[in-house]
Amino acid sequence: MNSLHTLLTGILASRSGRFGLSMVLFHVLLALVSPWLVPYQFDSQSEIINHIGPSLQHWAGLDTLGRDVLTRTMLGGRQAILVTLLATCLALTWGGFCGIMAGYKGGRTDEVIMRGIDIFLAIPFMIFLLLVIATFGNDPVVMILTLGFFYGIGFVRLARAATLDVVVKDYVLAAKSRGEGTFSILFREILPNVRDVLLVESAMRWSWMLLAFSALSFLGFGVTPPTPDWGLMIASARIYMALAAWPVLLPMIALSSLIIGINLTADALAKSLGLDRSTRVLL
Amino acid sequence: MLLLIARRFLFALITLWAVSVVVFIAVELLPGDACQAFLGQMAQGQRLDNCRSKHQLDRPAPVRYLKWADGLMAGDLGQSIKRDKPLADIIGSRFRNTVILGLSAAVLGIPLAILLGAIAALYRDRQADLWISGIAIFCMTVPEFITGTLLISVFGVWLGWLPGIVIMRADAPVLEVLSNIVLPVITLTLVMVAHIMRMVRTSMINILASDFVLMGSLKGLPRWRLVLQHALPNALLPAINLIALNIAWLMGGVLVVEVVFNYPGIGRLSVNAIADRDFALVQAIALLMASIYISLNLFADLVTLLLNPRLRSQRGTG
Numbered sequence: 001m002n003s004l005h006t007l008l009t010g011i012l013a014s015r016s017g018r019f020g021l022s023m024v025l026f027h028v029l030l031a032l033v034s035p036w037l038v039p040y041q042f043d044s045q046s047e048i049i050n051h052i053g054p055s056l057q058h059w060a061g062l063d064t065l066g067r068d069v070l071t072r073t074m075l076g077g078r079q080a081i082l083v084t085l086l087a088t089c090l091a092l093t094w095g096g097f098c099g100i101m102a103g104y105k106g107g108r109t110d111e112v113i114m115r116g117i118d119i120f121l122a123i124p125f126m127i128f129l130l131l132v133i134a135t136f137g138n139d140p141v142v143m144i145l146t147l148g149f150f151y152g153i154g155f156v157r158l159a160r161a162a163t164l165d166v167v168v169k170d171y172v173l174a175a176k177s178r179g180e181g182t183f184s185i186l187f188r189e190i191l192p193n194v195r196d197v198l199l200v201e202s203a204m205r206w207s208w209m210l211l212a213f214s215a216l217s218f219l220g221f222g223v224t225p226p227t228p229d230w231g232l233m234i235a236s237a238r239i240y241m242a243l244a245a246w247p248v249l250l251p252m253i254a255l256s257s258l259i260i261g262i263n264l265t266a267d268a269l270a271k272s273l274g275l276d277r278s279t280r281v282l283l
Numbered sequence: 284m285l286l287l288i289a290r291r292f293l294f295a296l297i298t299l300w301a302v303s304v305v306v307f308i309a310v311e312l313l314p315g316d317a318c319q320a321f322l323g324q325m326a327q328g329q330r331l332d333n334c335r336s337k338h339q340l341d342r343p344a345p346v347r348y349l350k351w352a353d354g355l356m357a358g359d360l361g362q363s364i365k366r367d368k369p370l371a372d373i374i375g376s377r378f379r380n381t382v383i384l385g386l387s388a389a390v391l392g393i394p395l396a397i398l399l400g401a402i403a404a405l406y407r408d409r410q411a412d413l414w415i416s417g418i419a420i421f422c423m424t425v426p427e428f429i430t431g432t433l434l435i436s437v438f439g440v441w442l443g444w445l446p447g448i449v450i451m452r453a454d455a456p457v458l459e460v461l462s463n464i465v466l467p468v469i470t471l472t473l474v475m476v477a478h479i480m481r482m483v484r485t486s487m488i489n490i491l492a493s494d495f496v497l498m499g500s501l502k503g504l505p506r507w508r509l510v511l512q513h514a515l516p517n518a519l520l521p522a523i524n525l526i527a528l529n530i531a532w533l534m535g536g537v538l539v540v541e542v543v544f545n546y547p548g549i550g551r552l553s554v555n556a557i558a559d560r561d562f563a564l565v566q567a568i569a570l571l572m573a574s575i576y577i578s579l580n581l582f583a584d585l586v587t588l589l590l591n592p593r594l595r596s597q598r599g600t601g
Contacts, residue, residue: 118294119301124572126538128309130557131565135313211426215539218428219554231428238432242440252429259424267420 007199010272017268023261027254031078040068042075043226054246063237063247072228073250077258079223080230083143084209090148091209092202095155100190102156103163104182110160117156125150129212133221143222147212151205158201162194169193196273203266207259214255230255288585295581302573303355307348310562355570363564370567374549376454378571381537381548383460388471389530396476400483401515407488415480423477427536431470431543438466448545467544474536475529482525487518520591527583 011017030037040058045066054061059070102113129146136142166172167190175189216222217231225232230251237247318334354361361370399419403412422430439447449463490496491514499509538550545551549568556564 115298115301118298119305122298122302122573122576123305124569124576127553127557127565127569127572130554131309131313134557134560207424211424214426215428218426218539219542231426234428234432241432241436248432252432256425256429259426260420263420263424 007269007272011265011268013272014268016264017272020261020264020266020268023257024265027077027258027261028081030074031081034074034078038068038071038074040071042072042228043067053244061244061246063233064240064244067226069233069247069250072233073230073254076228076230076233076251077254079140079227080210080213080217081258083140084147084206084213087144087147087151087209088202088206090144091152091155091205092198093152094148095152096159096194096198098152099156099159099161100163100186100194103160104167104186104190113156114160117153120150120153126212126215129216130219130221133216138216138222138224143213143216147209151209151212154205155198155201159194159198162197163190166190166193197275200266200270200273200275203262203269207262207266210255210259210262284588287588291581291584291588295577299574299577302577303352303570304348306566306569306573307344307351310566311344313562351566361563361567363561366561366564370564373564374552374567374571377547377549377552380460380546381541381550383457384464384467384471384541384546384548385530385537387461387464387468388475391468392472392475393479393526395472396479397483397515397519399476400480401487401510401518403480403484404487404491404518405510412484416484419477419480421477422473423481427470427474427539428543430473431466431540434466434470435544449547450545451547464546467540467546470540470543471536478529479522479526482522482529483518486521487514490514490518493517520587523587523590524580524583527579530579 011021058068061069063069063072098113102110129150132142132146172185172189175185180188213222214229214231214234217229218235220232220235222231223229225236233251234248234255237244237251241248318331322330322334351361359369359371362368363370363373366373399415403415406412435447438445445465446463447466449467451459451463455463496509496514499513500506504513537548538553540546541548541550542554549571553565553568555561556568
């Protein structure tokens, strides 16, 4: 638990870190408890459709179908957060494993993995994502698998580079000469030393996945109406933005504050761990 | 040196070939084929068979891949069954529009990003840096479709200075295209500037801390010469690769921006192609984007190789 404590103090040391982390916690907590907090059903329509501005009954007004905007915004991040978090775990697991293996084994394994990565990096993943969803439907499992696969590619490169720095260290050599097995070395010597890099990268990739997920639902591929989702809400309400601003602004604020929060947290974490994040390659 | 360049070229070609195989297989694995998508409800019995034999979809997959690849080599992208037109006709002008959009954003954004990055590094942790870096995080994280929508509502609807969405034919003359793309270019530039600026800043900070800069300042070089002649060129070297990767990565963002602004480019075309299951078109666009990515990467590799003598003696950096 000591290391968790260190990470937390690191983040909380800076003002932007405190702000970012509280943003993220707020959104995650809200996603967990919002079904019991919302004032209305997410799909119940009001009879007073022509009164769409904010009022005492509907604090953020109604959307064009007469549904409560506040309710839908509070619920709108749940699917996005769940899908992207699980996809981040998946990406971290497979990408981290392949990268560490490539860095540790070197030679043939390294060559095969890295050339494969080069190929998948060149494929425009947004088009692929759309294609997969158009074919297999927007089932959350499909989304998690595809997002997890494509965003894991970056982890491979990163984990490999970090491992290459570690394998030459004396303690790895010592473990090898003690006769420890590959997996023991991977988990007890290398993983603890590349963990920081992977952790910061996970946070970043989580925010990119949120960007991708909301872009998908903005394009109409992410979630199926009437499920509330920020991207979808923005897409459907932005046409009426000049008439009713709240149905667009509220989900915009929600989505942006979550992503900014994640980024500020990651930045603060990277700074406190002495890692430099801004030179990292994007994909 | 020549050998190194040849190696890079060979790798790029192999990657391109592998991508074409992966793209082909991926589209092949999807349930349904182009004829089913084309005929829709009527896709059964004789009609389906006729369509398949007409477009040679009844041949085995490897044969069709060879035919496709053969056409690509000769510059023939193939035929869209759904749209009943050569793909080159459909893609041509839209591809040009996307290139115009991307290039304008790059021409505007890259110098600005380098300038801001250098300023932020020089005034590290001071007022100027905090402002620039803070705004950069904001631009980087807010999704393009939000920035775009906000820009439309402020400049298009509220102030009424600029057209909110782009209304033009795909094959409009270049001048007309340029007059239409102010807002989409700004949207793209904001994201790009933020990413590149952060890289330049870090790399500049590292360089400013290095021995030769210290040496220069001890020698009494004026600050502007030290920065412009010694620090900045060295700081930009590692950034070149990252900039190329970034630009390629932003292609995903182009897709969203084009939809937001109704811009007739390749991104919006690909969304439409996917929506009406025009597999041949999707394949062609995916391959086109992949080749842009590969050539940008190759270009950046070669530029760094030419500018940085330290790399020339090593074997490829992977």
